[in-house]
Amino acid sequence: MNEFAKHKIKEARILKIEQETPTVKTFELGVSLDAVPGQFVMVWLPRVAEKPFTLIKTGNTIAITVKKRGGFTEKLFQLKEGSYLGIRGPYGKGFTWNGVKKACIVAGGIGTAALLRLVEELAKNKASVDFVADFKTKSEILFKERIEKVANLHIITEDGSFGTKGFCPDFLMGFLKKNEYDKLYCCGPELMMVKVLELCKKFDLKAEFAVERYMKCAVGLCGQCCLDEWLVCRDGPVLSSEQLLKSKEFGKFYYLKSGKKVAIQ
Amino acid sequence: MKEVALCFLNLFIFIFGWVLLPVLETTFCNVSLKNPLILASGILGLNKNNLLRAQRGGAGAVTIKSVSLEERSGHETPNIAFFEAGMLNAFGYCNPGIEEALKEFSDLSCFEVPVIASCTASNASDFAKLVEALDKLDFAAIELPLSCPHTPGHGLLVGQGTPEATKEIVEACRKKTKKPLLVKINASLPGIAEIALAAEKAGANAITCSNTLGPGMVIDINSTKPVLAFKVGGVSGHAIRPIVVRSVYDLYERIKIPIIGLGGISRGEHVIELLMAGASCVGIGTAIALRGHNVFEKCCNEMLGWMKKHGYKSIEELIGLAHE
Ligand SMILES: Cc1cc2nc3c(=O)[nH]c(=O)nc-3n(C[C@H](O)[C@H](O)[C@H](O)COP(=O)(O)OP(=O)(O)OC[C@H]3O[C@@H](n4cnc5c(N)ncnc54)[C@H](O)[C@@H]3O)c2cc1C
Ligand SMILES: Cc1cc2nc3c(=O)[nH]c(=O)nc-3n(C[C@H](O)[C@H](O)[C@H](O)COP(=O)(O)O)c2cc1C
Ligand code: FES
Numbered sequence: 001m002n003e004f005a006k007h008k009i010k011e012a013r014i015l016k017i018e019q020e021t022p023t024v025k026t027f028e029l030g031v032s033l034d035a036v037p038g039q040f041v042m043v044w045l046p047r048v049a050e051k052p053f054t055l056i057k058t059g060n061t062i063a064i065t066v067k068k069r070g071g072f073t074e075k076l077f078q079l080k081e082g083s084y085l086g087i088r089g090p091y092g093k094g095f096t097w098n099g100v101k102k103a104c105i106v107a108g109g110i111g112t113a114a115l116l117r118l119v120e121e122l123a124k125n126k127a128s129v130d131f132v133a134d135f136k137t138k139s140e141i142l143f144k145e146r147i148e149k150v151a152n153l154h155i156i157t158e159d160g161s162f163g164t165k166g167f168c169p170d171f172l173m174g175f176l177k178k179n180e181y182d183k184l185y186c187c188g189p190e191l192m193m194v195k196v197l198e199l200c201k202k203f204d205l206k207a208e209f210a211v212e213r214y215m216k217c218a219v220g221l222c223g224q225c226c227l228d229e230w231l232v233c234r235d236g237p238v239l240s241s242e243q244l245l246k247s248k249e250f251g252k253f254y255y256l257k258s259g260k261k262v263a264i265q
Numbered sequence: 266m267k268e269v270a271l272c273f274l275n276l277f278i279f280i281f282g283w284v285l286l287p288v289l290e291t292t293f294c295n296v297s298l299k300n301p302l303i304l305a306s307g308i309l310g311l312n313k314n315n316l317l318r319a320q321r322g323g324a325g326a327v328t329i330k331s332v333s334l335e336e337r338s339g340h341e342t343p344n345i346a347f348f349e350a351g352m353l354n355a356f357g358y359c360n361p362g363i364e365e366a367l368k369e370f371s372d373l374s375c376f377e378v379p380v381i382a383s384c385t386a387s388n389a390s391d392f393a394k395l396v397e398a399l400d401k402l403d404f405a406a407i408e409l410p411l412s413c414p415h416t417p418g419h420g421l422l423v424g425q426g427t428p429e430a431t432k433e434i435v436e437a438c439r440k441k442t443k444k445p446l447l448v449k450i451n452a453s454l455p456g457i458a459e460i461a462l463a464a465e466k467a468g469a470n471a472i473t474c475s476n477t478l479g480p481g482m483v484i485d486i487n488s489t490k491p492v493l494a495f496k497v498g499g500v501s502g503h504a505i506r507p508i509v510v511r512s513v514y515d516l517y518e519r520i521k522i523p524i525i526g527l528g529g530i531s532r533g534e535h536v537i538e539l540l541m542a543g544a545s546c547v548g549i550g551t552a553i554a555l556r557g558h559n560v561f562e563k564c565c566n567e568m569l570g571w572m573k574k575h576g577y578k579s580i581e582e583l584i585g586l587a588h589e
Binding site: 002003004005007008009011042044046047049050051084086088216217219220221222223224226228229231255256257258259260261 | 330356359485502
């Protein structure tokens with residue numbers, strides 16, 4: 001296909017909507033697409049906006065899992081089956097898992113979505129996976145059945161309403177002491193990822209992190225999504241522990257819609 | 266003895282090199298450049314980290330994203346829409362504002378290549394304020410885009426694309442800086458030579474041609490809606506190249522100051538075409554989406570290959586060749 005035309009908007013009407021938790025819905029969309037786990041698409045709701053979402057399913061149809069946050073996601077939540085969405089992509093660099101026999105996956109909240117296809121690919125390769133997932137509360141637990149089928153799932157809730165009560169990095173410490181992993185994968189709130197990165201450094205463990213930055217173009221032109229010298233839309237969203245250990249901005253700064261640099265709270 | 270031999274060897278390499286190998290080094294507005302390729306304004310350019318990437322990708326000079334007095338979030342997404350021969354953008358001059366920009370660019374010592382500033386405002390006095398502020402930093406030049414086709418209050422949408430407005434703005438800015446002033450015009454307009462002449466007369470040191478053309482519109486027929494949130498946007502990429510080549514060709518015959526040509530350049534051969542039309546330097550923006558951040562290095566290699574094959578040794582030989 002022509003190099004510009006491959007970025008044209010594709011029709012991706014909603015085929016099915018599933019309410020995963022009170023604040024999370026999965027949308028199955030009628031468009032065929034292949035992508036590496038960790039890659040994302042730009043989802044366009046005409047007259048509203050266009051925003052990035054990770055694919056939790058690819059093939060003849062695709063699916064995205066969305067957490068309600070602000071204006072755009074609220075509008076998405078009002079849509080019905082048959083509603084029009086457009087997508088472009090897939091974009092970015094996904095996870096790598098060649099030769100990984102034993103993996104640890106660490107997920108925080110909606111970050112679980114970014115890791116769902118990865119854990120399934122690892123299982124296909126017969127890797128053994130410990131999946132540590134951190135949620136606010138029992139009703140916010142995501143993809144429990146799907147992950148349990150392919151990995152050892154350990155659920156942590158912040159309020160203790162299910163599984164272990166506590167904070168994921170503390171729990172992870174115990175795991176890393178007991179086990180030798182080939183690789184760790186992580187996606188979640190940035191401050192949690194920073195803690196996990198520190199642990200990886202301590203245990204000399206190679207890791208990959210799916211990182212979020214504000215995105216506009218997704219094709220490496222506008223510079224909006226930068227994290228140090230990387231453009232998260234093009235060099236990420238998956239970045240390695242080697243890259244992030246060199247970062248001066250990870251866990252500290254991000255860029256607003258205007259491009260203004262602000263501290264992460 | 267050893268020194269003499271070394272000296273001869275150097276001379277030999279120099280002569281041999283001169284006879285056989287073309288060079289891309291050039292000077293523009295008294296600034297020396299390792300090659301004539303410049304990162305266009307608005308592509309990356311939000312901060313130093315962004316620009317360093319273009320430097321690593323082989324750019325001969327880099328331009329910052331246009332800054333305004335105030336912080337601007339710009340238009341809602343989609344800011345970008347593609348079609349078979351290029352794309353449209355309508356970012357709406359999102360930028361953190363001059364105060365942040367002055368902090369970000371206060372120390373440019375990490376750059377090996379010249380850094381060009383760019384600023385935008387609604388009127389001559391605001392332009393002058395921005396130029397006065399930018400003049401204090403180590404920028405090699407300051408570009409005034411009087412030609413954005415998709416931001417209310419700026420460029421074409423506030424009538425800056427006329428000889429009169431150009432004269433007024435350039436005169437006001439000229440008083441505030443001795444740095445080279447580049448005036449960026451829009452090849453969509455009918456009387457570009459008159460605009461460029463007005464800029465030259467008011468003291469501009471070079472003309473940048475062109476900003477994105479149009480504006481244009483892309484409609485997604487499946488949803489029946491324009492793709493861009495702002496509905497219209499500036500056109501860049503392959504589609505606009507012939508218009509840019511023609512505009513630069515026309516300008517070269519009418520003005521004395523040098524021209525930076527840009528619009529739809531993605532290969533070394535395109536650069537050479539634009540040099541032949543009369544550009545002294547060539548900007549690259551959209552092509553980064555196609556060929557990556559080292560598109561500059563790729564274009565340089567293609568230029569060297571072509572120049573070697575056809576017996577050209579320097580950039581200067583190529584400039585304006587199509588007019589002979
Ligand atoms: C590569 C990538 C993959 C993502 N995948 C998912 C996913 O699978 N599921 C999911 O629920 N969310 C995902 N997100 C986040 C999602 O894009 C935002 O939650 C969404 O854009 C919020 O928009 P809003 O208008 O509802 O909220 P707003 O009120 O506009 O913003 C809430 C927060 O969302 C983030 N956000 C807003 N706009 C953008 C944008 N254009 N780009 C990046 N972040 C933005 C900001 O951090 C902001 O503080 C992903 C983000 C990135 C960068
Ligand atoms: C995403 C994008 C943002 C741009 N922002 C600016 C800007 O802030 N200031 C400016 O003078 N030109 C801006 N331009 C115009 C470019 O500098 C350039 O003139 C135009 O894109 C044509 O060159 P190209 O086809 O190589 O991209 C922008 C162009 C694009 C594609
Ligand atoms: S979103 Fe524009 S460069 Fe990444």
